[in-house]
Amino acid sequence: MSNFIGNVLKLVSGSVAAQILGILLVPIVTRIYSPDDMGVFQLFVAVSGILVIFSTFSYQFAIMLPKSEEDSANVFFLSSILVTFISILIAVAVIIFPEDIEHIIEYIFHTKGSSKYLIYLPAIVFFNGLFFVQNYWLSRKLRFGVIAGSRVLNALSAKVLQLIPFWTASPLGLIVGYTLGYGLADLSMLRGVKEDFKVFRKISVKKMKEMAIEYKNFPLFSSWSTLANTISPQVPTFLLAYFYSTSVVGYFSLANQVVNMPMGLVGTAIQQVFFQKISEVKNGNSSGDMKAIVSEVYKKLILIGIFPMILLLILGEEIFTFAFGKNWYVAGTYVKILVPFIFLVFLALPISTLYSIFEKQKVWFTYSTALLISRFVALAIGGIYAKSAEFSLCLFSFTGVIFALWNNAYLLNLVGISKRKSLEILIKYTAIGAVISIPVILLEMLSANFYIIILTAIIMTPIYYGIALRDDPTFKKIFSAFLVNIKNRT
Template sequence: MSNFIANVLKLVSGSVTAQILGILLVPLITRIYSPDDLGIFQIFLAVSGILVIFSTFSYQFAILLPKTEEDSANVAFLCAILITFISLLTAVAVIIFPKEIEYILEQIFNSPGTSKYLIYIPVIIFFNGIFFVQNYWLSRKIRFGVVAGSRILNTLSTKAFQLVIPIWNVSPLGLIAGYVIGYGFADLFMLKGIKEDLGIFRKVSVKKMKEMAIQYKNFPLFSSWSTLANTISPQVPTFLLAYFYSTSVVGYFSLANQVVNMPMGLLGTAIQQVFFQKISEVKNGNGKGDMKIIVGEVYKKLILIGVFPMILLLILGEEIFTFAFGESWHISGTYVKILVPWIFLVFLSSPISTLYSVFDKQKVWLTFSITLLISRVVALAIGGIYGSPEFALGLFSLTGVVFWLWNNAYLLNLAGINKRESIEILIKYTTIGIVVSIPLILLEVFSANFYIILLAAGIITPIYYGLTLHDDPTFRKIFSAFLVNVKNRT
């Protein structure tokens, strides 16, 4: 477990100062760009994100699975070829049919003028796809420090260009161009980390790539579609909120989703990568440890870490967003309070969802993903027809809670973990969080000054983690190692 903790820390804390700086730059961006700009940018991300899934046909997930480095290199090279092909195909479509694509986007998303940004879509497909492939290759090689550095560079370069470009022109172009440049820099950074593996890649052959494509055919047949469904699912609000309401509503939703998912996603993705690498080793008989113990410990730590920030957002959503991003963004705080239960359960399930691949349960994952997607489209359509954006997002969040609760229970059962024990852990840490937050709730009820509430939150947070550190020796070890890592890097 110690190696697992060390590798997670490399991804999470690679350079804490740089990560915090990236998060702190968001309030500057919200004061430069309007909700409409952010809404159009979110539509761009949604469309390109869906196309990125097709670019690898989910073969990137198979990079960690082969027993030999040569087989893994052939899978990685196969992914690179597929990404290049899909990127070129998209570029041809954008160049030949710009007016037709613009018409479709205007009809669906109620956002005229988006055609001028279409040319960036094939570029981000290529950069984003290569980013995924290099990520999984470096994870296999246990070079998590390089992966951490690439993410930091991605975040900082993206935000930096998004802040500089508006000097000449404030428009969605600044957000989009910054996003593209960020992934370009991250790819170049990771490429330097793969230099020493060139000898392995020289052994790549067309014959071997075909063999690997056939051996791991379940990934394009099942995982690619389930991944596509899970990519579309969180993007469904972008499409339907734009259709039923406006790009401003999409912008409010985008900020709410981004701010909460940025730190939670950073930690969740880091744990997922290390977790996948670790259990793949255990499954192949190349690593030490018991899968049941590893899954149980990871799930417990996710609950312990994630539950308290979610409680704070439920209490202070609007106040935090108004203070951090400006008065015009207080609606995003309302949206956050609606989305918090869903986001928390996704945070818990994200790392352990790799068990579908490890246990060869891609068909179950596909069925789950498609059913979830359909339920969300129905929920948002009902909300859009009969109610406000808040009502629509409430139904969206509710369906997410139901489905991800089932998902977590199923995966824990796969690993042989008692579901009752996991529920008790969730109740335990939620109860601690609520009890510790009582003074904060009272201050909010009696409309105390926000700065007093903020001070109270600053005092209460270390109290919660102090109690959990004292209660959980393994988490205390993680936190101590984290502080040492931060001290060594600053």
């Protein structure tokens, strides 16, 4: 478990400063770009994210699984070739059929002018696809420091490039900065991948074909499951644009981004190390109790995430208005609606790799498809029968909560953890967080000065984690090691 904790710390502490700086730059971005600009940008991100899933056919997930380095290297090159090929196909389509694609986009999303940014789609699909492929190879090689460095570069460069004055205050600046951020991150990762050129000499077309057949369940089931999981969070982007406006999409985008940025930092870091550790245990290359590892990780995720989520439920609008300007008050309301769902997704992110470990791709595909359909139906009902985007998002969030609860229970059950045990942990830390946040709730009800409320929240935060530290010796070790790591870096 100590190696597991150390690798997580490499990913988290190695990029924490850059992530904080990236979050601090968001208020500047929101004062340069309008909600409408952010909405068009989010549509671009949503479309490119779906295409990225097709670009690898989910073979990147198989990079971690082979016992031999030669087999893994062949899967790595297979994934890279697929990314390149799909990116070229997209480029050909965008160049040859620009008007047809423009008419389709305007018809579906009720937006004009957004199609002129499609020329950047092949680049972002290529850079983003390679980013995923290299991530899994470097995770297999335990080069988590390289991954952390690339994330630093990606997070910072994207935000900084979006602020460069010569970009016009339009979706173009957001899109180009986002694209180049991934490109620079790929170059950073490539330096770490270079160390394995000896292994790559054993690559052959014949072997790649063998690996493609051996891991055929990934394109047959995982790719569609991943596609469904990618489309699911993007469904609001598409349907909010269709039923309402790109400004509403912009509000939703900011709300989603601000909460998911720090949560994603921790969750994704734990996911990569968790996947590598569990894969070793399953293959017999490492000692450890799978049930104990999963239980420990799940408990830590609840402990880390519950209190910030409670604070957002209480102070959503006030925080967003203060941080991003009066134009973004509505995004704070959206955050309060989405918080329960986002928190449960945060819990599921690392342990979702158990679908691949236990080769439950068919279950994942069925679950992902059902989730996608339910979200589409919920938002369609809201859009047709209600003029309020908030009502539609409430239906979306409620659907997500129901499915996430089932998903988490199923994954924990795969390693023998009962639903009752996982629920007890969730209730325990929710109760602690709720009790400690009472002063903040009372001040909010009394309409106290915002700065007094924020100061109280800041004071209550270390109190919550202090109680959690005393109650959980393992987390105390993690936190102490984290502080030492930060101190050494500074």
